[in-house]
Amino acid sequence: MAKIALLGIGTVGGGVAELLCSNAAQIAAGAGERLELKYILCSRPHPDSPFADKIIYDFSVIENDADISVVAECIGGVGAAYEYVKRALLAGKSVVTSNKELIAEKGMELLGIAAHKNVRLLFEASVGGGIPIIRPLTQCLAANRVDEIYGILNGTTNYILTQMFQCAQRFDTALREAQRLGYAESDPTADIEGLDAGRKICILADICFGRNVPPDKIRIRGISEITAADAALAGRLGFTVKLLGRAKRLENRLVVYVSPHMIGEDKLLSGISGVMNGICVKGNAVGECLFYGAGAGRLPTASAVVADLIDAVRHTPDGKGPRWAEGSDDLLADIDELPCRWYVRSRTDAAALERVFGGGAVTENGYSASITAEMPRTELEDLCAGLREAVAYPVLD
Amino acid sequence: MAKIALLGIGTVGGGVAELLCSNAAQIAAGAGERLELKYILCSRPHPDSPFADKIIYDFSVIENDADISVVAECIGGVGAAYEYVKRALLAGKSVVTSNKELIAEKGMELLGIAAHKNVRLLFEASVGGGIPIIRPLTQCLAANRVDEIYGILNGTTNYILTQMFQCAQRFDTALREAQRLGYAESDPTADIEGLDAGRKICILADICFGRNVPPDKIRIRGISEITAADAALAGRLGFTVKLLGRAKRLENRLVVYVSPHMIGEDKLLSGISGVMNGICVKGNAVGECLFYGAGAGRLPTASAVVADLIDAVRHTPDGKGPRWAEGSDDLLADIDELPCRWYVRSRTDAAALERVFGGGAVTENGYSASITAEMPRTELEDLCAGLREAVAYPVLD
Numbered sequence: 001m002a003k004i005a006l007l008g009i010g011t012v013g014g015g016v017a018e019l020l021c022s023n024a025a026q027i028a029a030g031a032g033e034r035l036e037l038k039y040i041l042c043s044r045p046h047p048d049s050p051f052a053d054k055i056i057y058d059f060s061v062i063e064n065d066a067d068i069s070v071v072a073e074c075i076g077g078v079g080a081a082y083e084y085v086k087r088a089l090l091a092g093k094s095v096v097t098s099n100k101e102l103i104a105e106k107g108m109e110l111l112g113i114a115a116h117k118n119v120r121l122l123f124e125a126s127v128g129g130g131i132p133i134i135r136p137l138t139q140c141l142a143a144n145r146v147d148e149i150y151g152i153l154n155g156t157t158n159y160i161l162t163q164m165f166q167c168a169q170r171f172d173t174a175l176r177e178a179q180r181l182g183y184a185e186s187d188p189t190a191d192i193e194g195l196d197a198g199r200k201i202c203i204l205a206d207i208c209f210g211r212n213v214p215p216d217k218i219r220i221r222g223i224s225e226i227t228a229a230d231a232a233l234a235g236r237l238g239f240t241v242k243l244l245g246r247a248k249r250l251e252n253r254l255v256v257y258v259s260p261h262m263i264g265e266d267k268l269l270s271g272i273s274g275v276m277n278g279i280c281v282k283g284n285a286v287g288e289c290l291f292y293g294a295g296a297g298r299l300p301t302a303s304a305v306v307a308d309l310i311d312a313v314r315h316t317p318d319g320k321g322p323r324w325a326e327g328s329d330d331l332l333a334d335i336d337e338l339p340c341r342w343y344v345r346s347r348t349d350a351a352a353l354e355r356v357f358g359g360g361a362v363t364e365n366g367y368s369a370s371i372t373a374e375m376p377r378t379e380l381e382d383l384c385a386g387l388r389e390a391v392a393y394p395v396l397d
Numbered sequence: 398m399a400k401i402a403l404l405g406i407g408t409v410g411g412g413v414a415e416l417l418c419s420n421a422a423q424i425a426a427g428a429g430e431r432l433e434l435k436y437i438l439c440s441r442p443h444p445d446s447p448f449a450d451k452i453i454y455d456f457s458v459i460e461n462d463a464d465i466s467v468v469a470e471c472i473g474g475v476g477a478a479y480e481y482v483k484r485a486l487l488a489g490k491s492v493v494t495s496n497k498e499l500i501a502e503k504g505m506e507l508l509g510i511a512a513h514k515n516v517r518l519l520f521e522a523s524v525g526g527g528i529p530i531i532r533p534l535t536q537c538l539a540a541n542r543v544d545e546i547y548g549i550l551n552g553t554t555n556y557i558l559t560q561m562f563q564c565a566q567r568f569d570t571a572l573r574e575a576q577r578l579g580y581a582e583s584d585p586t587a588d589i590e591g592l593d594a595g596r597k598i599c600i601l602a603d604i605c606f607g608r609n610v611p612p613d614k615i616r617i618r619g620i621s622e623i624t625a626a627d628a629a630l631a632g633r634l635g636f637t638v639k640l641l642g643r644a645k646r647l648e649n650r651l652v653v654y655v656s657p658h659m660i661g662e663d664k665l666l667s668g669i670s671g672v673m674n675g676i677c678v679k680g681n682a683v684g685e686c687l688f689y690g691a692g693a694g695r696l697p698t699a700s701a702v703v704a705d706l707i708d709a710v711r712h713t714p715d716g717k718g719p720r721w722a723e724g725s726d727d728l729l730a731d732i733d734e735l736p737c738r739w740y741v742r743s744r745t746d747a748a749a750l751e752r753v754f755g756g757g758a759v760t761e762n763g764y765s766a767s768i769t770a771e772m773p774r775t776e777l778e779d780l781c782a783g784l785r786e787a788v789a790y791p792v793l794d
Contacts, residue, residue, distance in 0.1 A: 143699070
């Protein structure tokens with residue numbers, strides 16, 4: 001029997017505790033032995049929790065208990081979580097975590113400590129919630145040179161965009177609805193402004209390209225400028241809007257960014273609605289793969305955390321897990337260097353837009369929109385200079 | 398450096414040899430050491446092959462070479478492939494294979510031998526070609542009780558159905574086109590009649606439910622009865638037709654079968670076109686996941702075979718890989734017990750169809766079609782008895 005300690009009993013931590021009980025037989029079959037939850041580290045009492053007898057408040061109890069072989073971190077953030085994960089690894093315990101902020105910002109350092117201490121640090125749940133993505137990338141697609149990875153990485157923004165596009169809701173209404181349903185935080189900034197998606201695409205880029213891409217070094221544009229007019233105009237042009245994190249190889253450099261994208265209605269990604277996530281990988285042997293599922297939520301995220309627990313219990317470290325090296329100043333190419341087609345929305349009338357970008361402009365409620373030919377952003381900005389209130393988003397081709 | 402032997406240099410085998418050269422650096426990074434292809438077993442000379450110097454004709458050379466730690470079987474079928482895989486395992490070598498027929502029919506026996514000899518038998522490429530599915534099921538979703546798995550498992554039939562539905566081609570024309578493009582064999586029976594999809598859904602059922610499901614024990618219905626009228630009628634009802642392999646838990650028994658299904662246009666699976674494959678898994682924690690990609694083809698399939706080679710080289714056997722136990726006579730429930738909605742196409746006019754099944758019937762070219770309420774097949778057959786030339790397919794809900 002393997003003894004586990006859990007840090008945090010919030011949404012994800014609670015789901016992990018629940019799953020360890022409810023699917024115990026399944027989990028034991030996978031791990032080859034039973035997994036027993038011995039401690040839950042909390043900051044305050046939870047007298048009504050079914051796991052109240054396991055709750056402790058002092059991390060050093062876990063740190064010093066030689067019985068504990070694996071720690072599951074479900075606190076979030078880079079404060080206490082960073083300290084405890086580091087101490088657990090240094091104490092010779094494997095760690096699994098759902099914490100994207102921690103892995104995006106401190107992953108390189110923590111994986112180095114894990115390798116040095118010959119223990120494991122696993123983080124399947126940090127990207128795409130319950131969707132299997134880290135292991136498929138590092139194992140199933142290991143024979144590929146990955147050239148590009150992108151995806152709908154944030155359920156909150158995808159819910160809001162779906163409501164705007166499918167139900168013609170305004171941004172504010174859709175956001176309030178998402179908050180009411182528990183899909184959005186009371187302070188929704190990290191989701192809406194793309195920071196959460198930014199952390200996740202950095203982790204995917206780290207893994208796919210083997211070099212550290214810090215979240216504060218990439219261009220991030222959220223969805224707060226998307227308007228009801230965009231929903232109507234994009235629909236008439238045959239597109240829908242999705243917030244994508246995207247990382248693409250550009251010769252020896254990488255373009256990594258977050259932005260709303262126009263996606264043609266013939267692409268699978270355009271059909272991913274509500275809080276669901278989808279991640280597309282392009283490998284030089286396999287071609288295009290897509291992974292779809294619940295990107296957040298109590299049990300889906302716990303499903304990935306517990307899969308990592310099973311893996312950590314079952315496999316001794318072989319020093320060959322995912323690692324990435326330090327990045328460098330010239331690693332990241334600017335998104336402006338990536339030529340693409342653009343969606344341009346403007347107060348200028350359709351005829352004027354067509355004179356600048358060619359035919360096919362549409363008009364709706366005083367706005368016009370058009371899809372441009374492929375061009376870099378600098379050229380686009382020159383062309384947009386004479387247009388009234390022009391806003392542009394890249395098209396995913 | 399790990400030394401590999403390859404059995405067969407056809408489409409998949411040739412792709413494996415090519416990939417081991419072209420992506421050698423990537424592969425060495427994944428495996429932690431270089432993979433060297435030492436032998437290729439063929440039945441005849443290939444003087445123009447870039448790998449001609451590695452070709453041998455006698456399996457016992459591989460069997461008796463202690464340098465060879467892993468054998469990749471890309472011959473196909475259950476004749477020579479079965480003999481060689483068994484002998485390789487008995488000689489203490491790990492085996493990876495893309496052979497669905499072999500795993501569906503002999504997997505239980507061969508996995509037993511592998512466990513007994515403490516070597517590995519991996520078969521990621523046997524289902525879904527390049528799509529990561531076996532490892533996600535056995536590792537990433539290990540904390541779940543899988544309740545259902547289904548998918549578009551055969552690219553040839555999906556190509557034909559796509560041509561029929563999107564380009565209004567007749568079945569015969571679409572089949573000839575598929576043969577011209579190399580998507581269909583000159584004898585297309587195994588694809589068209591669903592046998593290939595049947596083998597694959599049996600492997601997925603074996604893994605998900607842990608009991609052996611032999612392909613000759615499941616109900617298999619192919620696509621040869623799908624007509625141009627179905628394409629037109631289904632489209633008007635808001636559906637498309639896909640050939641699905643499906644395995645579903647029904648209390649303590651399983652329903653496993655292959656059949657064309659009507660799929661609503663709001664489902665992601667309905668958008669999977671051409672030769673692409675997609676597999677949907679429903680777990681009791683993760684909810685619904687979908688895995689999409691190239692289900693066949695030289696390099697996509699080789700991508701999965703080489704991923705298994707990397708895994709076999711990197712990880713020593715721990716006796717905890719996927720296994721399944723013998724099935725039993727009462728394990729499989731009949732598809733007739735599965736209540737579902739049905740698409741019914743008939744020569745009877747729409748008004749008559751509506752009298753039997755309720756409103757919403759459509760008519761096209763002398764045929765009418767309707768979607769029924771949920772009912773088991775026996776009840777459906779009673780209701781269809783009075784209709785002219787009635788044909789029914791289940792709706793995927």
